[in-house]
Amino acid sequence: MPRDLVVLHELANIGAGHAATALSQLFSQRVDMTPPQVRELTLSEAVEFLQPSEKEVSAALLQLEGDLAGLVVLLTPNSHEMLQALGMEPGIEVDVIAECGNIVAAKLADAIGSMTSIYGQPSTPAAGLTAHAGVVEMVLSITAQAEPFVIAFSELSLGGTMLANLMFFPEASSVEQIEALA
């Protein structure tokens, strides 16, 4: 039964906006973002939505702990472009995505916390450079124990080039708290 998740949509939009602004400072260029798609999905729907592939990506996963609990994922197929935009040489893709993950998770959690008083604290990131499907498996193993589950998905871009996908999977208890604000 699809729910509207109106409040979460608004909060995810503002949170992702703060995350994009923080990345703009890091990259010294404007980072744009698409408004998040907020959905409640079963496992098979999530697989269809995320389209796991053999393409190599770099990704960072961070757990939020507290009343605002869930998983934040930053994933990019364009790690090379990401390094280039920072004026860095290849070889530190994993460190860069981990650091960007730290930034976006902290900003997302801060933005939602300051608007709602529902606070979450990000963990240190798990990060890697691997097949997209391998990252999707890891993400779903954490988020998809019970179905359906909620995803907020937006795309970040830098000067017209896709920079990364930002995903937030709030735990069911946090979704309830957030929607109770309506």
Place this chain on the structure above:
Amino acid sequence: VRSVGIGEIVVSTDPAETIQMIGLGSCVGVFLTVPGKAVAAAHVLLPSSAGAASGPPGKFADTAVPELVRLLGEAGLSKGRATATLVGGGQVLSFGSNRPEFDIGRRNADAVRAALQKAGVRVAKDETGGTKARSARMVVAQGAIAA
């Protein structure tokens, strides 16, 4: 070629058919093979269906293995003739901390082996572990993962 998505189960008795799983990372691909006859395969996401977990049988090690055995039986094949091949169960991300939820690959592989033992199915080949995501393809007639 038939792809087995995360949490899915596929059974084939077509010798020419290829069963594939793309980019196995922390998931475990379980292939039960009856030489020259059939392959039943599951793309297992999590070790256990206990507690608040929900979803299709192929999603969990403890429900996927009995379902594979049942489906082989439905195809007229006894589990006594089947052997198992396991792929995946790796650790493709490096962890900043020692969190159990990030160690899911090893726990998946352990749970699949335990479920196979309980079901009385012999493991012919165990290629789980490592740090790389890996795709697995098996032609039903061959009953082995293509290199």
